Amino acid sequence: MQFMYRFSQGLRLRQIDMMDDSIAGSSATLSKMAKKIREVCVTAVERMRRRTGQQLGGRREFVVVDESHFRHKRKYGRGRMAGGWKRKKWVFGMLGVRHQQQQRSGKPILYLLERRSQRHLVPLIEHHVRPGSSIISEEWCAYCILPTLGYNHHTVNHSRWYVDPHTGAHTQHIERAWRSYKEQIWRLRGNRTESLLSDHLSVIEWNEWLAKKHSDGAFGRLIHDISRKYK
Known part of the structure; x- marks a missing residue:
């Protein structure tokens, strides 16, 4: 729950900070949780796009x-590009x-x-x-x-x-x-990676289109979207 709250608010999401705060014991666990919640946001944005067309103007x-x-x-222009x-x-x-x-x-x-x-x-x-x-x-x-x-x-x-x-x-x-x-x-x-960047772009859209206008704030919106995805 602490992780979900921090994710929704964008607070100190560095893994080293969250391990220091005993939110999780390993970076692997944190990576898995982050991936799951990004999937929730991606699904919510796709659902909104199908329902409303996501119109501007x-x-x-x-x-x-x-x-x-x-x-x-690459750091200092050296090394391989990320996979x-x-x-x-x-x-x-x-x-x-x-x-x-x-x-x-x-x-x-x-x-x-x-x-x-x-x-x-x-x-x-x-x-x-x-x-x-x-x-x-x-x-x-x-x-x-x-x-x-x-x-x-x-x-x-x-x-x-x-x-x-x-x-x-x-x-x-x-x-x-x-x-x-x-x-x-x-x-x-x-x-x-390209797929990871695509997910993060969807999270930005989720925050601006869905989280900010929810009556219970970003955390309430995240709980709502989790309940929709995992009925």
């Missing part, structure tokens, strides 16, 4: 899209931001992709972003088709400025979110 919310690398990094990384991959993020909450990050949708081409990115945008929504992105050619699909598309040329002086468009919301997500995943060594 609309009149009260704009969407910021971007791609970033989360790949495992499971066959090729370079991207994390594609869509972040919904309410107009009245522009100083805070919104709800993310995160996908691990092999390429950041138009063929890979645009179908995900069409699936998750409501037609007619405002979308902000960098000037990446894959997004140039968005206006023809019915979206209000605003771009930022980062080689010239961080905030477009004409439209006020910027991608700082998702840039802040990337820093937060990477800090969390790298601290937990959650990018050692």
Whole structure:
């Protein structure tokens, strides 16, 4: 129960800390428990996605899209890459931001992709972003088709400025979110393999979409999702 509470709150999840606090006697036990709870979060997010479509945008919310690398990094540039990384991959993020909450990050949708081409990115945008929504992105050619699909598309040329002086468009919301997500995943060594990174991305979505709005908080949401998965 202590482990589940700490997991839901994101408190001191380093294995050495939890062994010092006598939550478990070995790192193997902690790894197994963490894997089980990540599976619960992944299942809950998949269930929500099937039920609701996990939609962003609309009149009260704009969407910021971007791609970033989360790949495992070798210490001092030496040694072998972590197992499971066959090729370079991207994390594609869509972040919904309410107009009245522009100083805070919104709800993310995160996908691990092999390429950041138009063929890979645009179908995900069409699936998750409501037609007619405002979308902000960098000037990446894959997004140039968005206006023809019915979206209000605003771009930022980062080689010239961080905030477009004409439209006020910027991608700082998702840039802040990337820093937060990477800090969390790298601290937990959650990018050692592609499958592990995919699970950690789902945990981030679980926290932002499900845990934060639950009446009993993140711990209550986790107990609820455990009961759903293990009836």
